[in-house]
Amino acid sequence: MKVLLVGEFSRLHNSLKEGLQELGHEVSIVGHQDGFKNYPIDYPIKKKWDNGFLKKLKVGIHLLSGFDVSSYLTYRQFKKNQNHFAGYDVLQLINENSFYCNYFYEKKILKHLFKNNSKTFLLSSGYDYLNVKYCFETPNFKSVIQAYLLGRISTKSFENVLKFKTKSFKKLHQLIYSNIEGIIASDLDYHFPLLQNSKYLGLIPNPINTNKIDFQPLEIEDKLIIFHGINTANYHKKGNDFFEKALKIIESKYGNKVEIITTRDVPYAAYINSYNKAHILLDQTYAHDQGYNALEAMAKGKVVFTGAEQQFIEHYNLSAKVAINTIADVDYLVNELSFLIENPNEIIAIGKRARAFIEKEHDYIKIAERYIKTWSES
CATH class of the missing domain: 3.40.50.2000 (Glycogen Phosphorylase B;)
Known part of the structure; x- marks a missing residue:
């Protein structure tokens, strides 16, 4: 089986890749190298305009025009190597925003992946539209959203979670769900919010290469x-x-x-x-x-x-x-x-x-x- 794993922020996909390779499958990972963690990626996407003057310029452009330079540069890197991201038996997204792009560019990347690969699956291994919705609607459910609701986390530092409550990320969620075979949870924190979901395929624990x-x-x-x-x-x-x-x-x-x-x-x-x-x-x-x-x-x-x-x-x-x-x-x-x-x-x-x-x-x-x-x- 030929497998493309999209995204990496915890070593989950690297350990899964190692297990799949032991079983004789061909596996590649595409995604951002996640900041200081620097996990191995076969097709790395580099964060550009991410510090110093260029970062300030990027923020200024976004404030004045709404144009997201980071998303555009990510899309360009993907487009340049898009031939490497076709012809897989299985494509697995690590979450609903695997490329960290805004809706416009994430949609363009995902449509290419959906069109050129056989089966697509989604992991719930971090916050996504359904998980965030569930946690806000069920405030007694133990999650970091409890800390936000109590005012312990500022809105600014919680933007990477709150974005999943916006209309554009709801649209992204709907796009993904209409193109996947199913969704898999990596632990119980993501399992419970999905129990009533028709596309939920169950919990598969995180792989650890001991x-x-x-x-x-x-x-x-x-x-x-x-x-x-x-x-x-x-x-x-x-x-x-x-x-x-x-x-x-x-x-x-x-x-x-x-x-x-x-x-x-x-x-x-x-x-x-x-x-x-x-x-x-x-x-x-x-x-x-x-x-x-x-x-x-x-x-x-x-x-x-x-x-x-x-x-x-x-x-x-x-x-x-x-x-x-x-x-x-x-x-x-x-x-x-x-x-x-x-x-x-x-x-x-x-x-x-x-x-x-x-x-x-x-x-x-x-x-x-x-x-x-x-x-x-x-």
């Missing part, structure tokens, strides 16, 4: 090491403000019993190794399930503070913790961290269970097989 991630059983000798990696652009969306407040209390409470490592905007290749000596990793506060960073840390055997709600426990039929469910509450975080610091044997046990869980439920070859089955039967 061959590339070494497991080291946790050993606690002198200090307990806590890692907090911050992506500045997503600071409030991940709940980093709650983590930082909790860590100040923990540092004051336990002193030299703990070591806290904090990084900001580290490239993926460095980030994945920056927490190797840590016992605990702080990931995010607004999720039901684990995203990619959390899963990779769990594969290393770390104790991860992330989404692990009751629905997650029931879905995977778990009898013991494989991660620490996390909420946006400083006292809760302090209590959970304190329990682990005072019960180090529990840290070691959770770390072992975390790795076993990843191997059982997220193995990249087993997940690739599930994709092939879903694509073939749809």
Whole structure:
């Protein structure tokens, strides 16, 4: 099977590609190299006019005329290489705005892809029209939109989510849905909003290539090491403000019993190794399930503070913790961290269970097989 994966922002498509290749399929990825993360892309689209004077000029042009220079330049790069993006058995979009273009140029790119490839599928692995609609209409549903509704996130920094509420992105959603075979969710946060959708094909967990991630059983000798990696652009969306407040209390409470490592905007290749000596990793506060960073840390055997709600426990039929469910509450975080610091044997046990869980439920070859089955039967 010949497969084109469109978009990459978490290493999901790279791990899926590796699994598909192990099964003998031909796979390529096209998309933007996502800022500082810099994931491998076969056909990279470069962000141009993205800093300095050219960025200011781009913003000025958009304010005066409404013309989106970034979208136009992305379309030009796609057009230049469009012969590489035809003749695939399966095309999979990572979300409803895989090229980060406005409606006019995203539509032009997508129409070429729909016309020149056999089957198209959509992933729900981030915010999209239906997910955002559901979260706003169901404010009790645990999501980052709760933080926005409470005023913790500014409208300006939330534009990449709010855009899916606009008329143009509703039109883009309708265009995509009229051309896809179906939609696949990558975890429970995207699964629940799609349950009543006629094109929903089900949840396929994120693929993790454990061959590339070494497991080291946790050993606690002198200090307990806590890692907090911050992506500045997503600071409030991940709940980093709650983590930082909790860590100040923990540092004051336990002193030299703990070591806290904090990084900001580290490239993926460095980030994945920056927490190797840590016992605990702080990931995010607004999720039901684990995203990619959390899963990779769990594969290393770390104790991860992330989404692990009751629905997650029931879905995977778990009898013991494989991660620490996390909420946006400083006292809760302090209590959970304190329990682990005072019960180090529990840290070691959770770390072992975390790795076993990843191997059982997220193995990249087993997940690739599930994709092939879903694509073939749809």
